[in-house]
Amino acid sequence: QVQLVESGGGLVQAGGSLRVSCAASGGTFSSHTMGWFRQAPGKEREFVAVISRSGGVTSYADSAKGRFTISRDNAGNMAYLQMNRLKPEDTAVYYCAARRLPGLGYAVNNFSYWGQGTQVTVSS
Secondary structure, eight states: OOEEEEEOOEEEETTOOEEEEEEEESSOGGGSEEEEEEEOTTSOOEEEEEEOSSSOOEEEOTTTTTTEEEEEETTTTEEEEEEOSOOGGGOEEEEEEEEOSSSOOOSGGGOOEEOOOEEEEEEO
16 A cells, blocks of 8 residues: 655745655555646646656646646655646645556546645745
8 A cells, every 4th residue: 555745835926836746655656657636725636747657658737738747756756746837726735646557547536545735825
């Protein structure tokens, strides 16, 4: 069973950058596809980005393309989401998630393991 802990959230001005991190423990990290999701107040949790087990394949939501980069360090059991050119509408709790099954996965129910989330607030 994988345990996930996010960190790195905070308050940033519009146009700024932030990197959120996800530390994994309790399982074979390199056997899991990793994803980032976010949930804004009053909205459903939504897909942001996903990275394959090896890190060789990535995919992004349209809202994240060109601004966000997902990466992973299998030796260190870490996943990251680098967010640039942030906008107020990026304000949300950001969650990392892990998936043991083959394939990337883009929906909440495609992932079995979740962190507790980290708050990202972008001021205008």
